[in-house]
Amino acid sequence: AQRVTQPEKLLSVFKGAPVELKCNYSYSGSPELFWYVQYSRQRLQLLLRHISRESIKGFTADLNKGETSFHLKKPFAQEEDSAMYYCALVSSGAQKLVFGQGTRLTINP
Amino acid sequence: SQTIHQWPATLVQPVGSPLSLECTVEGTSNPNLYWYRQAAGRGLQLLFYSVGIGQISSEVPQNLSASRPQDRQFILSSKKLLLSDSGFYLCAWTRTGTGRRDTQYFGPGTRLTVL
Numbered sequence: 210a211q212r213v214t215q216p217e218k219l220l221s222v223f224k225g226a227p228v229e230l231k232c233n234y235s236y237s238g239s240p241e242l243f244w245y246v247q248y249s250r251q252r253l254q255l256l257l258r259h260i261s262r263e264s265i266k267g268f269t270a271d272l273n274k275g276e277t278s279f280h281l282k283k284p285f286a287q288e289e290d291s292a293m294y295y296c297a298l299v300s301s302g303a304q305k306l307v308f309g310q311g312t313r314l315t316i317n318p
Numbered sequence: 319s320q321t322i323h324q325w326p327a328t329l330v331q332p333v334g335s336p337l338s339l340e341c342t343v344e345g346t347s348n349p350n351l352y353w354y355r356q357a358a359g360r361g362l363q364l365l366f367y368s369v370g371i372g373q374i375s376s377e378v379p380q381n382l383s384a385s386r387p388q389d390r391q392f393i394l395s396s397k398k399l400l401l402s403d404s405g406f407y408l409c410a411w412t413r414t415g416t417g418r419r420d421t422q423y424f425g426p427g428t429r430l431t432v433l
């Protein structure tokens with residue numbers, strides 16, 4: 210079964226410090242992975258996807274198939290990064306996303 | 319441009335009452351449509367998805383149902399609400415046939431409180 214695990218429900222770091230939001234997945238095939246973000250009073254929206262290998266708002270995420278992880282990282286956190294972050298997986302041939310439980314990130318000034 | 323609407327924005331209903339939440343998409347044709355529930359401490363749970371009119375796939379057995387009477391309309395219903403149905407309900411869409419790769423666009427959500 211496909212599963213996405215985000216072990217940290219809450220994460221708090223200081224402004225300027227590095228941040229890493231953990232995501233592990235369970236899937237035997239070749240998954241496609243995404244990070245979605247929900248800022249306060251805004252809609253849930255796509256942050257980045259692994260297939261694009263892009264950096265959005267300073268965030269990057271590398272797919273590690275050996276460790277089945279897709280951790281989200283940013284070297285220097287900013288206050289506007291405070292939000293709810295969801296890791297999600299799409300399995301081959303599927304029409305749907307499987308989401309993790311989410312991590313609420315708080316950046317302290 | 320495409321937009322997705324949900325209403326109502328908030329709803330307070332007594333246990334045992336019926337439910338109807340509506341989601342509509344504008345600016346696209348034949349989208350894939352999704353209903354999610356976002357409950358505290360439980361993340362984002364897929365409830366139903368639809369790849370076309372009248373085609374509904376249920377992910378979680380429960381007292382909720384979904385219907386797609388028109389191409390860009392997706393309705394979430396219940397005949398009798400339970401306390402456990404409280405939560406934040408999100409509707410989302412993707413382009414046809416690309417659900418596994420394309421971005422999911424989310425609506426503003428409906429906050430449902432069952433008392």
